Amino acid sequence: MKKSLLIIALAVSIISCNKEQTASTSTELKTAYVDTAKLMEEYTEAKDLDAKFKSKSEAEAKKFEVEEANFKAEVANFQKNAQANGQAWAQQKNAELEQRQQRLQYAAQSVGQKLQMEGAAEMDSLVKSVKSFIKDYGKEKGYDYIYGTGDAATVLYAKDQYDITKDMIKLLNDKYSKDSKKEPVTEAKKEEETKK
Numbered sequence: 001m002k003k004s005l006l007i008i009a010l011a012v013s014i015i016s017c018n019k020e021q022t023a024s025t026s027t028e029l030k031t032a033y034v035d036t037a038k039l040m041e042e043y044t045e046a047k048d049l050d051a052k053f054k055s056k057s058e059a060e061a062k063k064f065e066v067e068e069a070n071f072k073a074e075v076a077n078f079q080k081n082a083q084a085n086g087q088a089w090a091q092q093k094n095a096e097l098e099q100r101q102q103r104l105q106y107a108a109q110s111v112g113q114k115l116q117m118e119g120a121a122e123m124d125s126l127v128k129s130v131k132s133f134i135k136d137y138g139k140e141k142g143y144d145y146i147y148g149t150g151d152a153a154t155v156l157y158a159k160d161q162y163d164i165t166k167d168m169i170k171l172l173n174d175k176y177s178k179d180s181k182k183e184p185v186t187e188a189k190k191e192e193e194t195k196k
Contacts, residue, residue: 030143030145031143031144031145031146032145032146032147032162032163033162033163033165034148034149034163034168035150035163035165036148036150037150038150038169039165040130042169042173043169043172043173044173045172045176046123049119049123049126053115053118053119053122057115060111064104064107064111068104071097071104074097078093078094130172133168133175134168137168137171
């Protein structure tokens with residue numbers, strides 16, 4: 001009798017465990033993915049950021065083109081007058097020109113690095129903002145997981161029905177459009193906000 005009660009209790013516990021496993025596996029996880037490369041290509045703020053730094057880079061390049069043209073003219077003038085002014089003058093002027101050329105190269109390199117660092121910092125800030133937006137979106141829409149695909153793919157396969165990239169692009173562009181209509185945030189205002 002004790003054996004039969006023990007067997008019945010064991011059977012009931014096994015059946016109830018099976019029911020719990022079945023119940024937990026029957027609930028589907030809500031998942032989606034975002035093609036991050038496509039998102040950054042089509043996100044208006046990312047495009048604007050890219051255009052901004054392209055414009056800054058081109059403006060700086062034009063400044064250096066003028067300085068380079070002036071330097072080349074001075075070199076041509078030096079070469080023309082080197083014979084007439086003597087060897088001592090030519091050596092001194094050549095040393096001055098070499099120093100000036102080095103300063104120009106250093107200045108161009110310095111400006112390029114500065115622009116690159118500024119662009120990287122702003123892009124990092126943009127990426128953090130997009131990640132935060134996607135996280136909030138996932139919570140709001142009840143997703144269990146949102147995966148990222150693209151350059152640093154974390155998904156090897158996904159059905160197209162789980163792709164929410166277009167939704168993200170539209171929502172982010174709408175949000176950016178609304179935010180850009182507000183008063184632009186200047187560097188001085190950013191500093192004031194960080195002091196508060």
